[in-house]
Amino acid sequence: MTNPWVAFVLVPMIKIVVILGTVVLATAYMSFFERRLVGFLQIRLGPNRVGWFGVLQPIADALKLFAKEDIVPSRVEKIVYLSGPVLIIVPSLVVFSVIPFGPPTTLFGLLPEPIAPFVTDINISVLFVMGVSSFGIYGIILGGWASNNKFSLMGGLRSAAQLISYEVPMGFAVVAVLLMAGSLSLVDIIEAQRQAHVWFVFPGIVAFFIYFVCGIAETNRNPFDLPEAEAELVGGFHTEYSGMKFAFYFLAEYANMILISSMATVLFFGGWLRPFPSWGWLSFLDVVPPFLWFVAKVAGFLYCYIWFRGTFPRVRFDQLMALGWKVFIPVSLANLMVIGAVIVLLGGGR
Amino acid sequence: MSQDLYLLSSLPDSEEMEVSFGPQHPATHGVLRVMVRLDGERILDAKPIIGYLHRGTEKLFETMHFNGCIPHTDRLDYTTAAANNQAFVGAVERLMGVTIPPRAAWIRMMLAEMQRLASHIIWLATHALDIGAMSPFFYTFQERESILDLFEEYCGARLTLNAMRVGGQPFDLPEGWLGRLRAFVDQLPARIAEWERLLTGNRIWKQRTVGVGVISAADAINWGLTGPPLRGSGVRWDVRKALPYDGYDEVEFEVPIGQNGDTYDRYLVRMEEMRQSLRILRQCLDRLPDGPVMAKVPKVLKPPKGEVYHSVEGPKGELGFYLVSDGSTQPYRLHVRPSSFINLQSLPELVRGGLVADLVAIIGTLDIVLGEIDR
Amino acid sequence: MSVRKLLTDVLHLDLLAGLWQTARFSMSRKATVEYPEKRLEPAPRFRGMFGFSEERCTTCRACERACPIKIIHIESHLEDVEVDGKKRRKPVLDRYDIDVKRCMFCGLCEEACPTKPKAVWLTTKTYELATYERDMALYFTKERLQSWEGVVAYEGVVPPAAGQTPEDLGGKGGKE
Numbered sequence: 092m093t094n095p096w097v098a099f100v101l102v103p104m105i106k107i108v109v110i111l112g113t114v115v116l117a118t119a120y121m122s123f124f125e126r127r128l129v130g131f132l133q134i135r136l137g138p139n140r141v142g143w144f145g146v147l148q149p150i151a152d153a154l155k156l157f158a159k160e161d162i163v164p165s166r167v168e169k170i171v172y173l174s175g176p177v178l179i180i181v182p183s184l185v186v187f188s189v190i191p192f193g194p195p196t197t198l199f200g201l202l203p204e205p206i207a208p209f210v211t212d213i214n215i216s217v218l219f220v221m222g223v224s225s226f227g228i229y230g231i232i233l234g235g236w237a238s239n240n241k242f243s244l245m246g247g248l249r250s251a252a253q254l255i256s257y258e259v260p261m262g263f264a265v266v267a268v269l270l271m272a273g274s275l276s277l278v279d280i281i282e283a284q285r286q287a288h289v290w291f292v293f294p295g296i297v298a299f300f301i302y303f304v305c306g307i308a309e310t311n312r313n314p315f316d317l318p319e320a321e322a323e324l325v326g327g328f329h330t331e332y333s334g335m336k337f338a339f340y341f342l343a344e345y346a347n348m349i350l351i352s353s354m355a356t357v358l359f360f361g362g363w364l365r366p367f368p369s370w371g372w373l374s375f376l377d378v379v380p381p382f383l384w385f386v387a388k389v390a391g392f393l394y395c396y397i398w399f400r401g402t403f404p405r406v407r408f409d410q411l412m413a414l415g416w417k418v419f420i421p422v423s424l425a426n427l428m429v430i431g432a433v434i435v436l437l438g439g440g441r
Numbered sequence: 442m443s444q445d446l447y448l449l450s451s452l453p454d455s456e457e458m459e460v461s462f463g464p465q466h467p468a469t470h471g472v473l474r475v476m477v478r479l480d481g482e483r484i485l486d487a488k489p490i491i492g493y494l495h496r497g498t499e500k501l502f503e504t505m506h507f508n509g510c511i512p513h514t515d516r517l518d519y520t521t522a523a524a525n526n527q528a529f530v531g532a533v534e535r536l537m538g539v540t541i542p543p544r545a546a547w548i549r550m551m552l553a554e555m556q557r558l559a560s561h562i563i564w565l566a567t568h569a570l571d572i573g574a575m576s577p578f579f580y581t582f583q584e585r586e587s588i589l590d591l592f593e594e595y596c597g598a599r600l601t602l603n604a605m606r607v608g609g610q611p612f613d614l615p616e617g618w619l620g621r622l623r624a625f626v627d628q629l630p631a632r633i634a635e636w637e638r639l640l641t642g643n644r645i646w647k648q649r650t651v652g653v654g655v656i657s658a659a660d661a662i663n664w665g666l667t668g669p670p671l672r673g674s675g676v677r678w679d680v681r682k683a684l685p686y687d688g689y690d691e692v693e694f695e696v697p698i699g700q701n702g703d704t705y706d707r708y709l710v711r712m713e714e715m716r717q718s719l720r721i722l723r724q725c726l727d728r729l730p731d732g733p734v735m736a737k738v739p740k741v742l743k744p745p746k747g748e749v750y751h752s753v754e755g756p757k758g759e760l761g762f763y764l765v766s767d768g769s770t771q772p773y774r775l776h777v778r779p780s781s782f783i784n785l786q787s788l789p790e791l792v793r794g795g796l797v798a799d800l801v802a803i804i805g806t807l808d809i810v811l812g813e814i815d816r
Numbered sequence: 817m818s819v820r821k822l823l824t825d826v827l828h829l830d831l832l833a834g835l836w837q838t839a840r841f842s843m844s845r846k847a848t849v850e851y852p853e854k855r856l857e858p859a860p861r862f863r864g865m866f867g868f869s870e871e872r873c874t875t876c877r878a879c880e881r882a883c884p885i886k887i888i889h890i891e892s893h894l895e896d897v898e899v900d901g902k903k904r905r906k907p908v909l910d911r912y913d914i915d916v917k918r919c920m921f922c923g924l925c926e927e928a929c930p931t932k933p934k935a936v937w938l939t940t941k942t943y944e945l946a947t948y949e950r951d952m953a954l955y956f957t958k959e960r961l962q963s964w965e966g967v968v969a970y971e972g973v974v975p976p977a978a979g980q981t982p983e984d985l986g987g988k989g990g991k992e
Contacts, residue, residue: 405798408798512922601922639834643834
């Protein structure tokens with residue numbers, strides 16, 4: 092692969108298309124699995140009519156949303172209103188460019204040399220992910236404001252407050268991992284977990300807990316789904332959106348769930364590594380390709396999302412703020428100090 | 442009139458916002474409209490606006506013969522049809538001086554307690570759904586389905602029962618019905634425990650309900666609250682105990698009361714009432730008397746001239762019918778004392794100073810049904 | 817108490833109990849009945865679509881009077897008929913119409929019916945009454961009440977009874 096056109100244009104292009112397609116399809120199917128699994132949690136079946144056990148349901152949904160009339164309510168700020176869905180879907184798909192789905196692979200010898208199954212690995216991946224994914228808030232707050240609807244406005248405002256409050260403890264939780272790994276590159280973080288012979292969830296259980304709860308809050312999911320609390324705000328920020336514009340908000344929410352789950356997998360659960368990578372007698376687990384380990388871990392987190400949705404009531408706005416500022420920020424800071432101190436005492440600190 | 446709907450005429454520089462909750466809103470239990478004045482998330486004032494489901498039922502009653510009114514009482518509060526029937530036929534019977542056979546009275550009591558269970562189950566389902574817990578809705582409705590199946594076996598309808606007549610019960614119990622009711626009564630406590638495991642101890646549920654919508658005992662009486670909203674404030678008032686009707690003076694049960702008058706206490710009161718209803722049902726199953734189910738009443742009902750008020754303890758509060766008869770085959774005037782309507786009056790008092798999310802929780806805890814409010 | 821409460825708070829036992837409960841429910845049998853393929857059988861007393869028998873009907877009009885919303889319309893006349901060689905005057909139904917779209921299935925007409933077995937009954941267990949047409953599709957004449965087989969198709973709209981125009985029957989007819 093000496094030809095630079097192949098190495099720097101063709102291969103990345105193929106990767107981008109494949110990963111984008113996979114992520115979009117995965118988000119669409121995420122909605123299907125959610126409906127089915129929530130159905131199971133609620134002693135009912137969920138959608139099972141389209142195709143075999145309903146597997147074509149997302150396709151049918153997409154067709155329906157495409158075919159719907161494109162309604163723009165009167166007296167909306169048209170440009171802002173129309174740009175809202177774009178502003179939310181683009182960042183939530185772009186961040187998948189740095190998620191390491193697996194180690195470099197030859198696809199069982201099909202390729203002449205190993206290719207990494209992710210678009211790129213930049214040395215500030217963590218910052219990139221947190222920065223770009225925070226952009227999605229503009230889609231929510233602008234869409235909510237431009238809809239000319241009081242419920243949308245309140246949903247947008249709630250969402251803005253919620254995301255700002257929970258970025259902070261989430262960032263501190265991630266910093267704890269960065270201290271342990273000594274790198275901002277996601278691939279290096281996985282490598283560090285392999286060298287440390289332990290997933291970071293074990294030393295960083297508090298950080299993981301804070302990260303995941305903040306992740307639920309960041310993705311506006313139950314029990315923190317205040318911006319779209321249908322009992323209070325009808326549809327929240329997307330009340331006035333329909334058809335494909337609504338579908339973009341919907342897909343972005345699920346893409347963000349997958350992102351948070353992927354990040355939790357990479358940061359705390361060893362990414363593509365098998366369980367206990369240092370234990371030799373577990374080496375029979377290596378028959379499972381690393382990519383599938385990654386997928387399985389992400390699926391586990393996504394199941395938790397759905398499980399929580401089927402179980403918990405919704406917290407109130409002031410309680411959510413109180414939890415973020417009065418509990419998570421102090422606890423994550425204290426956790427950071429403890430982890431830092433332990434690393435210094437153990438003579439680490441690269 | 443239309444000006445009255447709005448709480449705020451125009452304050453261009455104010456940061457206050459006026460939001461119309463409903464009449465089409467997921468959490469207003471039908472077509473209730475609440476005009477809310479908000480400062481950010483905080484509710485400054487609220488005003489319920491009703492009438493979107495008005496069908497003129499009270500006027501319609503005046504055009505119907507007495508037994509023909511019964512299916513219309515079903516449709517007042519469509520989740521508590523048996524209690525509505527019971528209150529109406531009780532009023533007519535009191536005016537006519539009819540004493541119904543004991544078996545009919547006990548069947549009525551059973552139907553009313555089953556209806557109380559069904560109504561509290563709907564309340565729990567929708568209240569939990571409003572607060573964001575989605576699953577209890579499905580778990581609870583499965584049990585409600587069993588109650589409706591029993592209703593269907595008894596009278597042929599699931600929701601609008603039309604299961605009582607002036608002078609007794611139109612039919613006796615079908616064969617095997619008591620056994621199926623016993624099976625249901627035996628398995629429900631375990632189900633209630635499952636629902637409680639999801640909610641009662643849950644910290645989020647507690648955060649959302651404890652201290653929300655507090656009303657003191659004195660205020661509750663002054664607002665005319667009845668039913669669980671009154672008992673949640675610690676007032677032990679229950680028509681079944683105070684003015685027993687049908688067989689309620691012969692069965693044992695407790696009237697649970699709360700202490701703080703908040704949403705959580707009203708939740709606990711209703712959960713305990715479900716257990717007490719089961720207790721009454723068990724006694725009914727053990728001690729159901731034999732005999733006829735219909736007293737001797739003329740085919741064409743002509744109550745004497747006069748007026749009467751009869752009330753029962755409906756699942757949502759005191760449900761009364763005030764009947765004026767001019768001696769003809771139709772009521773001269775029939776006024777309903779609707780529990781939901783009077784309980785709803787306290788809404789502005791309860792939500793003032795709360796957050797938007799509390800409004801939803803308080804509408805849920807008052808357990809209103811618009812069919813009864815608008816009539 | 818306080819130790820237990822602390823433990824509950826830190827380990828989130830209250831939330832875990834809820835999660836355990838939903839997980840148990842997810843394993844239990846599903847309550848769904850997949851409707852068009854499987855149907856629930858209504859109870860024997862279920863009040864559904866009307867059944868009507870012209871032979872049993874004595875045209876006493878008890879059902880008409882019992883109906884709280886007056887949706888049963890009966891017209892009849894007396895006719896001389898010969899039964900076993902004797903001349904008798906027998907009532908003959910001209911019209912027995914039920915405006916089922918207004919019916920609330922209270923069953924008072926069935927209760928009022930004095931014949932044994934009943935000439936009008938609601939225990940047919942039929943509850944599928946959806947139609948594509950609003951005005952006349954659920955207006956049942958006596959012929960249609962007796963020949964009705966449970967499916968109301970768009971094509972099966974019954975013409976108005978003899979001498980009746982749709983306007984007379986409350987339909988909106990051809991023009992607005």
